[in-house]
Amino acid sequence: xxxxxxxxxxxxxxxxxxxxxxxxxxxxxxKGSGFGAGLGGQTSVFRTRRGIEKTLFQLTIVLIxxxxxxxxxxxxxxx
Numbered sequence: 661x662x663x664x665x666x667x668x669x670x671x672x673x674x675x676x677x678x679x680x681x682x683x684x685x686x687x688x689x690x691k692g693s694g695f696g697a698g699l700g701g702q703t704s705v706f707r708t709r710r711g712i713e714k715t716l717f718q719l720t721i722v723l724i725x726x727x728x729x730x731x732x733x734x735x736x737x738x739x
Contacts, residue, residue, distance in 0.1 A: 671734040678730055682723040689716045 665673070 667737050668734070671730060671737055675727065675730045675734055678723060678727045682720070682727055685716055685720050685723060689713075689720060
């Protein structure tokens with residue numbers, strides 16, 4: 661399917677997919693934080709990330725790196 665498209669279109673589609681996935685992961689991750697923590701306030705208890713929270717955190721990092729790489733490739737392909 662992607663072979664028939666140009667490299668610019670393929671990179672744009674990839675960037676869109678990564679952006680949507682990143683948004684979903686960020687929304688799922690933000691569900692556990694309180695309103696005060698979102699505004700820069702301190703939380704009263706330090707917790708270690710475990711289970712699904714740790715997986716979402718690691719997936720967020722991977723998706724951010726993928727988004728940056730696809731964005732740079734997209735800019736280079738357009739030039």
